[in-house]
Amino acid sequence: MGTTDLESVPEPKYWHLKTVLSDALDTEFAVGEILPNERELAARFGVARATLRQALEQLELEGRLQRRRGVGTTVAPPRVGVAVGDSTHGWTDGGADAWQSVDSVEAVPPAAVARLLETDPDTPVHRVRRTRIGQGLPLAAELLYVPAESVPGLAAIDTPSGLARARAVLRELRRLALEGRERSVELGSARADDAKELDRLPGAPVLVVTTRYVAAGRTVAVAVATYRADTCRLTFGDPHDSEELLAG
Amino acid sequence: MGTTDLESVPEPKYWHLKTVLSDALDTEFAVGEILPNERELAARFGVARATLRQALEQLELEGRLQRRRGVGTTVAPPRVGVAVGDSTHGWTDGGADAWQSVDSVEAVPPAAVARLLETDPDTPVHRVRRTRIGQGLPLAAELLYVPAESVPGLAAIDTPSGLARARAVLRELRRLALEGRERSVELGSARADDAKELDRLPGAPVLVVTTRYVAAGRTVAVAVATYRADTCRLTFGDPHDSEELLAG
DNA sequence: AAGTGGTCTAGACCACTGT
DNA sequence: CAGTGGTCTAGACCACTTT
Structure with a gap:
């Protein structure tokens, strides 16, 4: 012993x-x-x-x-509860949900996104960049990919890119009757551009939320949102009890 | 120049x-x-x-x-899509969803869980441990916390702990009519016990899914599931197109 | 026993933020 | 400018798996 x-x-x-x-x-x-x-x-x-x-x-x-x-x-303060699954508002911009459009360009989507969109991998689509703010700090950076077929009304608009274009794309999207959406969440690390938007260093851990928007039986858009994993807790389902109410 | x-x-x-x-x-x-x-x-x-x-x-x-x-x-192979938001089955064990009960004991829940359960922080509750398997590998380890009031039928059962007890708790839970549930996802690192269950080292990155089950206006149970962040992509919403179908 | 990834050290220099 | 965290080095030893 x-x-x-x-x-x-x-x-x-x-x-x-x-x-x-x-x-x-x-x-x-x-x-x-x-x-x-x-x-x-x-x-x-x-x-x-x-x-x-x-x-x-x-x-x-x-x-x-x-x-x-x-x-x-x-x-650090406790993580912010961020509502993600709320199906009542879809493309809202500004206002309560605090999504803020940044700009829009035409770009070839990543292969994984093209697969979801069921478009040709080399065909450019509209790409809208948005940022989500909460409690004064940036929470998420999003790239929204929209094939031209989804927003035919845009053909009549001549703004080639920038913030005005982003708002035009969202305006057209809101006309669509959404059937549903499908989301997935996975761990990733921030690309250089997202990191800048999120005020973090490249490679910082992020929660990547991929959303597939479905209307009329087709995938009309795909959003890839990267949330700061250090500060965010993503909430799904009935948001009646989430922290969003406090932030009002 | x-x-x-x-x-x-x-x-x-x-x-x-x-x-x-x-x-x-x-x-x-x-x-x-x-x-x-x-x-x-x-x-x-x-x-x-x-x-x-x-x-x-x-x-x-x-x-x-x-x-x-x-x-x-x-x-590594591409991440496994794991359905989390499917509201059609709640407490299923074994079978298609591949949740597998391990054991059950009475234990004092962590403070954060007690807060969700709205129980006294020092009062022990039933704690059921489950594991989720997919494609032959462990995907998630879960601790399900159930206050005694939620499962009154258990008073008549004398198994004090272990697998039999775990199954008894789940059986009683299935009698409840669920009103809804509320989920959140955040990044965490695996505690020693979870790490062992997940075949990873302690501290490995995990996606922590906290679920609050509501019935009759009360929180009847809280589940804290930790998914391997390296191998899992959590999917929410209509699972009609998720990889689950392939695994059938 | 040999080979792998995991932990740890003691030090150096760089990039950024404040004053 | 001084002070902070971020990057990088060259080496050592440990824990684990396989042969």
Whole structure:
């Protein structure tokens, strides 16, 4: 006796560190408070900075921390509940849902999108860029792909691109009677352009919501929205109890 | 003239590396194929192993690669589409949906769950553990929290815990007429127990789906399901076109 | 035993933010 | 400008799987 083999399953240091920090965040820090810098924290816990960073990365992934280069690491507020599945409003822009059009161009969609649209992979379609704002911060960046056949009314409009064009595309879309939509959510990492829109570094983890809009038995549009995974909690179904009400 | 300042926005090495590897995966490798090991890849690209690993981590996060200690790095198959929003079946166990009960105990729920259940934070509730299998691999691990008031019929059953108890709880739940449910999806990292169930290391990225089941105006149960973020694409809405049909 | 990915170190320099 | 987090290196050892 005397020798305890409790160490038979040695927990990685960064994992243990994460637990310790997580508890400290609950008890000793307030939302928005700035933590000591990484070099000092590493010294305090007696680990290399890289190991400390591994723990911080996990906590940031879980939405507990927010790190900004040149500024510091702060305690993050609870994640924002963002309604995604609300079927009452479809293409609304501005207003309560806070989608904001940015611009529109004609572009060849990614192969995966072309497959959903059932269009030729090399044929350009309308591509509308939108941003979603909530609580003052950018939540999501979206690219909406619309084949020309879906919005025949556009042929009469001469704005070639830009914000006016984006609004024109959405206006035409709203005329369609939607039969339904189909959504999927997966993990991704922010492309350079989305990252800029979301005020994050490229590669930041995002929740990619792909929506297929169906009208008259056809896929009339496909939206690919990337939500900041660190700050967003996507909510589906009856939104009667979600945080959206508070933001009103 | 002569000096080009194209380097004014120097891309990080690991980011560029990720792009190169991603293209190589598309063109030079087949699903399931084993990549050269990390030390060799690093040498081949002239970077430190840590930098190479940063690129691999991103690709794994995006579901392009699968890494297993002691084995190697393989090219991952496309993500599995997993239906989550299907409201036709609720508590089904086994069968087409492939939920499989593991066991059940009485336990105090996490604070966040207690808040949803509107129960006292210190009062234990039934906790059923289930696993979801698809294409031969574990997709999700779930903890279903059920207050005793929701399943009064259980008082007459004497199995204290285990698989039999889990099935008994589900049987009682199926008697309830569900009014609706409310779901949210967010990014998390696998706790040690879930990680084991999912055949991943602790801290692996997961999609956490929290479901609140409502019957007779009350929250009768809360499920917290953690899906492997690397292999799963969660689908919502009409599942008529999802991959589930192929798996039948 | 050999080979793989996972963890950890100690240090360096860079990019960005504030003052 | 000083201070922050972000990137990168070269090396070591560990845990795990397969042979």
